[in-house]
Amino acid sequence: MPHSPAPRRVLGLDLGGTNIKTTVLEVADSDVTSARHLDGTTVATYATRGPGGVIDRLVEVAQEAIAATPAAAPPIAAVGLGIPGLFDHGSGVAQLLPNLPGDWDGQPIRGPIAAALGLPVTLINDARAFALAEGTLGAARGCPTVVCLTLGTGIGGGVLIDGEVRLGAFGTAGELGHQTADPDGARCGCGNRGCVEALAQASVLCAQAGRGSVEEVVAAADAGDERALAAIARAADAIGIAIANAYHVLGPDRVVLGGGIATAGDTILEPIREAVRRRATLVPRRGIDIVPAELGARAGAIGAGIAAAQALVRAR
Amino acid sequence: MPHSPAPRRVLGLDLGGTNIKTTVLEVADSDVTSARHLDGTTVATYATRGPGGVIDRLVEVAQEAIAATPAAAPPIAAVGLGIPGLFDHGSGVAQLLPNLPGDWDGQPIRGPIAAALGLPVTLINDARAFALAEGTLGAARGCPTVVCLTLGTGIGGGVLIDGEVRLGAFGTAGELGHQTADPDGARCGCGNRGCVEALAQASVLCAQAGRGSVEEVVAAADAGDERALAAIARAADAIGIAIANAYHVLGPDRVVLGGGIATAGDTILEPIREAVRRRATLVPRRGIDIVPAELGARAGAIGAGIAAAQALVRAR
Numbered sequence: 253m254p255h256s257p258a259p260r261r262v263l264g265l266d267l268g269g270t271n272i273k274t275t276v277l278e279v280a281d282s283d284v285t286s287a288r289h290l291d292g293t294t295v296a297t298y299a300t301r302g303p304g305g306v307i308d309r310l311v312e313v314a315q316e317a318i319a320a321t322p323a324a325a326p327p328i329a330a331v332g333l334g335i336p337g338l339f340d341h342g343s344g345v346a347q348l349l350p351n352l353p354g355d356w357d358g359q360p361i362r363g364p365i366a367a368a369l370g371l372p373v374t375l376i377n378d379a380r381a382f383a384l385a386e387g388t389l390g391a392a393r394g395c396p397t398v399v400c401l402t403l404g405t406g407i408g409g410g411v412l413i414d415g416e417v418r419l420g421a422f423g424t425a426g427e428l429g430h431q432t433a434d435p436d437g438a439r440c441g442c443g444n445r446g447c448v449e450a451l452a453q454a455s456v457l458c459a460q461a462g463r464g465s466v467e468e469v470v471a472a473a474d475a476g477d478e479r480a481l482a483a484i485a486r487a488a489d490a491i492g493i494a495i496a497n498a499y500h501v502l503g504p505d506r507v508v509l510g511g512g513i514a515t516a517g518d519t520i521l522e523p524i525r526e527a528v529r530r531r532a533t534l535v536p537r538r539g540i541d542i543v544p545a546e547l548g549a550r551a552g553a554i555g556a557g558i559a560a561a562q563a564l565v566r567a568r
Numbered sequence: 569m570p571h572s573p574a575p576r577r578v579l580g581l582d583l584g585g586t587n588i589k590t591t592v593l594e595v596a597d598s599d600v601t602s603a604r605h606l607d608g609t610t611v612a613t614y615a616t617r618g619p620g621g622v623i624d625r626l627v628e629v630a631q632e633a634i635a636a637t638p639a640a641a642p643p644i645a646a647v648g649l650g651i652p653g654l655f656d657h658g659s660g661v662a663q664l665l666p667n668l669p670g671d672w673d674g675q676p677i678r679g680p681i682a683a684a685l686g687l688p689v690t691l692i693n694d695a696r697a698f699a700l701a702e703g704t705l706g707a708a709r710g711c712p713t714v715v716c717l718t719l720g721t722g723i724g725g726g727v728l729i730d731g732e733v734r735l736g737a738f739g740t741a742g743e744l745g746h747q748t749a750d751p752d753g754a755r756c757g758c759g760n761r762g763c764v765e766a767l768a769q770a771s772v773l774c775a776q777a778g779r780g781s782v783e784e785v786v787a788a789a790d791a792g793d794e795r796a797l798a799a800i801a802r803a804a805d806a807i808g809i810a811i812a813n814a815y816h817v818l819g820p821d822r823v824v825l826g827g828g829i830a831t832a833g834d835t836i837l838e839p840i841r842e843a844v845r846r847r848a849t850l851v852p853r854r855g856i857d858i859v860p861a862e863l864g865a866r867a868g869a870i871g872a873g874i875a876a877a878q879a880l881v882r883a884r
Contacts, residue, residue, distance in 0.1 A: 338850065348850075397736055399817075411817060413729060420713055420819010424850045427816040432809045432847055434751055443849040444812075489751060496760075497747040501715075501727065501817050503736010531748055533759040534654065534664075534740045 260564065261290075261326050263317050264557025265310060266334040266378060266550075269351045272297050272313055275550055276321070276328065277557040282565040284388055284415075284558050291320070292550055302354035303346075307361065311368040318369070332374045332560030334381035334552045335361065341423055344375055350441060351405070374556070374563040376417070378402075380426050381555030382545070383410025384417045386508045388558055390546040395505035399498045400545075401428050403491065404511030407449040411502065417559070429453070431497055433490040448494040452487035454512055460486060470516045484523055487513070492527020495542065499532040510545035576880065577606075577642050579633050580873025581626060582650040582694060582866075585667045588613050588629055591866055592637070592644065593873040598881040600704055600731075600874050607636070608866055618670035619662075623677065627684040634685070648690045648876030650697035650868045651677065657739055660691055666757060667721070690872070690879040692733070694718075696742050697871030698861070699726025700733045702824045704874055706862040711821035715814045716861075717744050719807065720827030723765040727818065733875070745769070747813055749806040764810040768803035770828055776802060786832045800839055803829070808843020811858065815848040826861035 259278050266273040274293050280286040293316075298309055310333065318328050337349035337356070344362025366373040376384070383400035387410075392398040398412040407429025411418045418425045429449035430442055437446025438456075450456070454466050461469040461483035472480035495507055513520055525542050532540060547554060575594050582589040590609050596602040609632075614625055626649065634644050653665035653672070660678025682689040692700070699716035703726075708714040714728040723745025727734045734741045745765035746758055753762025754772075766772070770782050777785040777799035788796035811823055829836055841858050848856060863870060 397734070397741075413734070418713070418729070418818065420815070421821040422819055422851050422855045424816055424848075425713075425819035427850055430816045430848075430850055431747075431813040432749070435749060435805060435809060444847045493748045493751065497813050498817055499736075500740055500743040500746045501814055502734065503738055503741035505737040531760045532740075532746075534743055534746055535738050539738045 259326055260561065261321065261328045262557045262560040262564070263314055263328050263331045264334070264381075264553040264555070264560065265314065265331065266381065266552035266556055267306070267310065268297060268336060268378070269299050270297060271295065272310065273550055273553040274313060274317055275553040275557050276317060277554065277561065278326070279561045284561050285393065287389060287554070287558055287561065289550065289554060291317075292553060293317075299352050299354075303356050303359040306352065307364055311365055314365070314369055328371065330372045330374065330560040330564050331365070331369060332376060332381070332556035332558070332563075333361070333365065334376050334378040334556040336378045338377065338423055339375055341375070341419060344373070372560070372563065372567070374560045376556055376559040377408070377410070377423065377426070378552045379408030380410040380417050380419070381552045381559060382408075382510055383412055383426060383508070383555065384558050385547050385551040385555035386510065386545050387412035388415065389554065390551065391508045391543050392506040397502055397504045398506060398508065399428070399495070399502060399504040400508040400510065401491070401494065401514075402511040403452070403509055403513035404454050407453055407491070407494070416562075428494045428498060431494050433493040448490045451490035452513075457483055457487045457513065466512045466516050470519045473519050484520055488520065488523035489527045491524050492531060495524070495528045496531035499528070499535045499540070503535070505541065507542045508545050509542065510551065514544050575642055576877065577637065577644045578873045578876040578880070579630055579644050579647045580650070580697075580869040580871070580876065581630065581647065582697065582868035582872055583622070583626065584613060584652060584694070585615050586613060587611065588626065589866055589869040590629060590633055591869040591873050592633060593870065593877065594642070595877045600877050601709065603705060603870070603874055603877065605866065605870060607633075608869065609633075615668050615670075619672050619675040622668065623680055627681055630681070630685055644687070646688045646690065646876040646880050647681070647685060648692060648697070648872035648874070648879075649677070649681065650692050650694040650872040652694045654693065654739055655691055657691070657735065660689070688876070688879060688883065690876045692872055692875040693724070693726070693739065693742070694868045695724030696726040696733050696735070697868045697875060698724075698826055699728055699742060699824070699871065700874050701863050701867040701871035702826065702861050703728035704731065705870065706867065707824045707859050708822040713818055713820045714822055714824065715744070715811070715818060715820040716824040716826065717807070717810065717830075718827040719768070719825055719829035720770050723769055723807070723810070732878075744810045744814060747810050749809040764806045767806035773799055773803045773829065782828050782832050786835045789835050800836055804836065804839035805843045807840050808847060811840070811844045812847035815844070815851045815856070819851070821857065823858045824861050825858060826867065830860050
C-alpha cells in the first residue's frame with residue numbers, strides 16, 4: 253500500500269430532521285487523524301419533501317460544496333453521509349429512519365447520490381459518525397477502545413476499536429440506548445420494554461421533571477427542585493446501566509457523551525458517573541473515565557467525512 | 569515478519585477450583601486456526617494448599633507435560649494459563665480469584681511459573697480462554713465478531729474481534745454476567761445489584777426451581793413442573809438481556825454458550841433465544857445466532873494454549 257503525503261479532500265454530510273450540516277475535511281493521505289475541518293455550512297433539510305426530495309437536497313448541497321472548492325486545492329474525492337437510522341450496508345438502502353417523515357424503508361440512498369455526484373459515497377449511522385469523529389479527532393483521540401453515546405432525542409452511540417467504528421453483523425453495534433435497563437420498564441419505540449432510551453431520552457427526562465426542556469430541568473435541579481433532581485437521578489441510573497454494561501462488555505479506555513443531555517453539564521454528568529461507579533464494580537474507580545464531547549454540533553458531519561476518507565484508503 | 573511453516577507446541581493449562589486441565593497443542597507457525605489438540609490430562613488442583621501450593625502444583629503439571637514431549641517432536645515453546653478471575657495484565661499478579669481458597673489478591677502468578685519453567689507464560693481469564701478457543705477452533709470459528717458466555721457457577725464470558733480476545737482497558741471486557749439486568753435486583757458478589765450472574769447463575773436457578781442440580785431442573789421442566797419452568801423463564805430473561813445488550817453494543821455474528829446451563833440443551837437454550845429475539849429488536853431475526861459450545865470441557869485449556877501461541881507470534 254503506497255503512502256504518498258498528498259492531501260485529499262472529502263465532504264462530510266450529516267442528515268438531520270431539520271438541518272443538513274456539512275464539512276469539508278482535508279486529510280493527509282491515509283492518516284485520518286490528520287483530518288482538518290476547512291469549511292462547513294448548515295442548511296435546511298426540507299424533510300417534508302419526503303425521501304426523493306431529501307435525496308435531491310443532499311445532492312444539491314454536495315454539488316455546492318464541490319463547486320466551492322478552489323481550483324488550486326485538491327478536488328473532493330469522496331462523500332460521507334451520516335443518516336439518523338439504520339440501513340443495509342451492502343446495498344446502501346434505508347431500513348429504519350424513525351425521525352424523518354415519509355416512507356424511507358427500502359429507499360435507495362447511496363446509489364442515487366453517488367450516481368448524481370460521480371463520487372464514491374459512504375453511508376454511516378449518525379451516532380456512529382459522532383463516535384468516529386470524537387474517537388479520531390475529539391475527546392477520545394488516541395484511545396484504543398472508545399464508547400460514545402448521544403443523549404438527546406433518542407439515545408444512540410458508537411463503538412470504536414483501534415480507530416475503526418465497529419458495525420457488527422447487522423450494523424447494530426453501538427446502539428447502546430437499546431440495552432435493557434429495566435426488564436418490565438416502559439415500552440420503547442423499538443418494541444422492547446425498558447430500553448435505556450425509553451427511560452432516559454430527553455423527552456422522558458423533561459416529562460418526569462415537569463419541565464419544557466433539558467435546560468429547564470437542569471436549572472430547576474440546580475435550584476434544588478426535588479422533582480427535577482429525582483428525574484435526573486432516574487435518567488442517570490438508566491444511562492449509567494448502559495455505560496456500566498459497556499465497561500463489562502468492552503472495557504473502554506474512555507466514554508464520550510454528546511447530545512443535549514450531555515452538554516447540560518455536571519448537574520447531569522456527575523449523577524451518570526456515580527451510577528457507573530456503583531454498577532461497574534469490576535472496573536477500578538480510576539478507570540471510569542466519562543467525558544463530554546469536544547467537537548460540538550459538527551461532529552456528525554466530521555465523522556461522516558472521516559468514514560469517507562477511510563473507505564478511500566480501503567478501496568486502494 | 570517471517571512465515572516459516574515450522575510447527576510449534578504450546579501447553580495450555582486451565583486452573584479450576586477442583587481440577588487443572590491441560591492440553592498440548594501443535595500450531596503451524598503463526599496460524600492459530602491450525603492448532604491441534606495432541607494430548608491432555610485432568611489432575612487435582614489441591615486448592616486448599618493455598619496460593620503457593622497451587623502455583624507449585626501448576627509448575628509440576630507443566631513440567632510433566634514438557635517431559636512427556638517425544639524427543640523427535642518440537643519442544644513446548646510457551647505456556648498459557650487460564651485462571652478463574654481477574655489479574656493485572658502488566659504484572660501477572662492476581663487481583664480477584666473468588667473461587668479459590670486463600671488470599672490470592674496480590675499473589676504473583678506469571679512470574680514464578682515462568683521462572684520455574686524457563687518459558688514464556690501468558691495469563692488469560694478462564695472465560696476469555698473459553699471464548700478464544702470457541703472463536704478460533706470451535707462453534708464460532710471464522711466469525712469476525714464473537715460473544716461467548718459461560719453459564720454455570722458464575723456467569724463469565726469473552727469477546728473476540730477479528731480473532732483477538734478483547735481485554736479492554738482493565739481486563740474486564742467480556743464480563744457479560746456483570747451487566748445489570750434488574751436495577752433493583754438481588755445483590756451480586758461484585759457489589760452491584762441485579763447483575764445477570766446474581767439472577768441466573770446455576771445456584772440461583774436451582775434454588776428458585778427447588779432442585780439440586782441444573783439437570784434436575786431441566787428434567788422437572790421437561791415433565792411440566794411449573795416451578796421449574798418459571799425458574800428457567802426468569803433465568804433465561806436475565807441471560808437474554810445480557811445477550812441482547814451485547815447485540816446492541818457489538819453486533820456479534822454468533823453467540824456461543826458454554827457451561828452447565830448451556831449444555832442442558834434446548835429446554836433452557838430456546839427460552840434464552842426467545843428472550844433475545846424479544847429484546848434485540850433492531851437485529852433481524854435471522855441474525856440472532858446463539859449456539860452451544862463445541863469443544864467441551866477442555867475448551868479453557870485449549871484457549872489458554874492459543875493465547876500462548878498468539879503471544880509467541882507477537883513477541884517476534
